[in-house]
Structure formats: C-alpha cells, structure tokens
Amino acid sequence: MSVLTTNYLTPTGREEAWRFTPLARLGGLHDASVTLLDHPSLQVIGELPTGVKLSQSVSAPLSTTDDLVTERVRSAVSQELVLEIARDVELDAPIYLHRSGVSTGPEASRTLIKLGTHARATVIVENTGGGILAEEMEFSLDTGSHLTFVTLQEFESDAVFLARHHAIIGKDAQFVSTVVTIGGSVVRILPTVEYSGQGSSAELSGVYFATDGQHQEHRIHVDHNFPHAKSRVNYKGALAGNNAHSVWIGDVFIRANAEGTDTYELNRNLLLSDGARADSVPNLEIETGEIVGAGHASTTGRFDDEQLFYLESRGIPAELARRLVIRGFFAEIVSKIGIEVIQERIMDRIDSELSKVGE
Amino acid sequence: MSTLEIKNLHVSVATEEGFKEILRGVDLTIKSGETHAIMGPNGSGKSTLAYSIAGHPKYTITDGSVTLDGQDVLAMSVDERAKSGLFLAMQYPVEVPGVSVTNFLRTAVTAIRGEAPKVRTWVGEVKEAMAGLNMDPGFAERSVNEGFSGGEKKRHEILQLALLKPKFAILDETDSGLDVDALRIVSEGVNGVKANSDLGVLLITHYTRILRYIKPDFVHVFANGRVVEEGGPELADKLEEKGYADYVNA
C-alpha cells in the first residue's frame, strides 16, 4: 500500500518534468491525496504459446527512476506481472495484453517483459476503458533478442493514464516500440531506454491525435550509457480542436563512454485547427565526440494547402483529400509496424478522430 | 464536341503590398480535338492562367468568365472542375508523403468516373499506361511525387492524363526540365491520348522545342498577363528566331 506521507516531493508544476502537465487533472496520482490500489489490470488474450510464461512475483525493479509517480507505483504494488519469453523462442504471432479500464479507484500496476537470449517476440498492449491508472512497465532484452512492442491508448474520454516504459537493451538486441495515443483525457507516457551491451538498438516511434481538451504527453529519454549502440526516435502527432495539447520531449544523453553512438530523433506535429497547441522539445546532450552521428529535428505546421489542391484538382473531394493527407502523414510510422490488423485499426482510429474534427 | 471558353479574365494575387493584377483580360476559346500553344516569357502569367482555370485558392478572379460548354467553371469547387472534364498537368507537381501512387490514382479515377474501377481491368489499365510512359512498375508503390526526379514527375502527370481522360488538358511547362528522350516519351504519351480521344490541349511553354513533338493548331503569344498575338504554327517559328523581345518591350 502506498503511504507516501512526506509531501515535499509533490510536484508544483514548476519542475522541468511537470511544467506542461495539468496536475489538477491527474486525480491525485502525483500527490499523496489518494491511495493507489494494487491491481494487475492487464489480462492476456488467448493462449500463451510454448516458451512463454506468465507469473505474478515479488521482484525488485531493474532500473532506477526519478519519476515520482513511478516511485508511488513501486511502493503500491506488491507483486508484478512477469511475462517471460524463453531463450531462442521465436514467436510468429503477437501476444496481446488487454486492459479494460479501472473501476474501483486509482490503480497502480507493474509489468516486466523479459526476453531470453535470441528470443523474438511481438507484444501488443491494448488500453481501453476509463479511470485513473499509473503503470510501470520494464523490458529486459537479453543478448541478440528482438522485441516489437506496440501500445495502444484507446481509453475512454475521462481516463487518466501515467506510465513509465523502460527498456534495458542487451548486446545486439533490438527494441522496436510504437506508442499510439488517441483516447483518454490525460495521457503521459515516459518511454525510456538504457543499454547493457554493444550493438544494441532502440527504435522508438509514436503517433498521437489530440482533439478537444485532450492532453497527450510523451517524454522520451534515451540514455546512451554504452558504446556502439543506436537509437532512432520518430513521433508524429495531429492536433485539432479547443485546448488540444500535445507535449513531446526528446532527451537523448550520450555519455562520455558511449563512443560509436548513432542517434537521430524527430518529432512532427500537424495543427489542424486554431486553439490546439503542440509543445516539442528535442534535447541532445553529448559528452563524447567519438560518435557515428547525432541529430534531431522538430517541426510543427499547418495543413499543406498545396497538397490538398493537388489531390482536389484530380477530382478528389476536399474532405477525402484531407483524410488522405493525414493518413499519409501517419503512414510513415504506422506502415512500419508490420502487423496488418494493428495498422488498419490505428488508421481507422485516426479516421474517426478526423471525422469528429470536421472543418 | 466541347468548348472551353475564357473571356476577359482578370486575376489578382494577394501580395504584401496589396492585390497585384496578373492577368489583364485573357480571351481564349478551345474546342475538342484542338491543340493550342500558349507561349510567353517567364513571369508573363501563364501559370496564373492555368491555376485560375483549375481553381487554386491563391488566385482571385476580379472579372471575366470561364465556361465549359456553357457551364460556369469559376463557380465550381476544385474537384468539381476536374469532374467536369478539366485537367491540369502542373509545372511543379506536389509531393504527398505517405499516399501511394496506386492509392492516389485509384481514388482519383473513382472520383472522376463516379464509381470504383473494376479491379481486374484496372490493374492492367495502369500497367499499360505506365509501360507506355516508360515508367518502372515500382512507381506504383511510392508516395505521390516524393523523391521523383523532374522527369518522373512529368511522366506521372501524363499518366494521370491518360487514366482520367479529361475533355481538356492544360499542360503547364510539361517540357521544362526534360531531356530529349523524356520529352519524346512524354509527348508521345500526350499524342497517344489525343489519338484515342477528342482531347483539347492548352500547351503552355516557354520554348518551341516541345512543338516539334506535339503539333499545335494555334499559337498564342502571352505577355504581361494577356494574349498579344495569335496565329498558326508558323508563329512559333517566328518566336524561335526572334524571341519575345518585341512583345515584352511593346
């Protein structure tokens, strides 16, 4: 049970990490005003294939964090959900984890996903329903393993979701993650990465679509703490309607020992109407010059009227032209996921957000 | 038999110093099957004429009319103009990231024809049209105009012309940036569409080069936002020799 009696850590909103977040809408997740229920709300859909084990266990976190909400989650949760893919197991079908919201009160949840040496898997986490929820998810990738991770935020419009997703990537292992945020009232996700071996790589992608009043925040942190590792960050978002707000923070830290680092991060935002706001802050800190490459780019812009004109001049009605351009904008990321049903589902969600927006 | 009629067309664009008039009374009539060349120096307003007919929102029509078989083109939305049978091959085709050529062509053809093309015949139709323009089949999966070379963009414009089968096509400097081989292929593409239909063509160009491949019935010299001289193909020969100096300084 969470008993964070000291209050001095409670964010005020002036801290760098919290300056964009609407604290008043977090339902008390960030202060000690509520007790977090320890509830493993994630359920596996269908049968687990051989070589995959699911258990509840008392286990210490693999990483350190300075995120206050994660600390609260850690003290609230007694047993974490552990999904283990044994060494050399290669799964050809994705594992689906599903959560249909929180009913009783603010909840905390911890999950660990472990891949043994040379294991290959795809894990898809579907978040639906409403309520207030804080989670920590850790990923541990042993040598040469490959994890494709997709998380879909399809919450109902009242949901508050704060999460930290931390990957520890071993030698020659690959972590390929796509975060899709469409539903919810406040969604704040911290996709973070560290390395534990050379030749390792992280691809952190994301798409988000914020409409009226939604706050969607993605704070990426890549810690290049090992030599010869690679990271690619690419997030794209569309915003429409009054007080739609997105925040993208891309912190990439290349330590003095991390020679041979190769990193690039990118964030693009498409503002579809007035009254929406996209904050985008790339931040690259480099402590060694012995790197392969490091770069970042961030753009926030309006609809390209020339693209619309081009499509319309071929007989395509304005509304359909808008839809094609937006789908095209997201396609760069979505089409790389490589799971047809998921790709179509995301595009359908984007279409229905768009139809809510209208003109 | 269709007629595209442009009468006393005046067009302005918004600039930082206020509205600037670019077209100052353009009169031009094109009938099905005819090819009209519009030739003029850079900045004379040729693209403005093309975009105004297609309905680009940047241009404000201050006077005059454009009709297609008596229908008021200027009252139509951009897509309606295309559906009524007008096509503009652009001087600078626009890149649309993430929208594949196949998807784009299918969507456009569906909109223009009013129904989705039959899957079986459609694939063949596209393949054949692409082969006719020496386009690699791999193009179909690429994003519209993204990373295309100048020549590839122009071929892609003519591919659309072949598939959309308009009544009138405005080709805005389709020849610019093409080497001799590409120019021949693109011209043959246009001539192929003409041979199989009653297409009327408004061929906008700066140079006479393309007129060796696509023979005009009429030549209009364009300067300072209006037609300043008209004649037959022989007028192009005169321009080849003397250039535009006479008209610009007139």
Ligand SMILES: Nc1ncnc2c1ncn2[C@@H]1O[C@H](COP(=O)(O)OP(=O)(O)O)[C@@H](O)[C@H]1O
């Ligand atoms: N948005 C604009 N603002 C100011 N001037 C413009 C704008 N668009 C076009 N013009 C001017 O209009 C004239 C005609 O341009 P254009 O129609 O592109 O000529 P052409 O195609 O014959 O080279 C040029 O002088 C150009 O500078």
Ligand SMILES: [Mg+2]
């Ligand atoms: Mg021009």
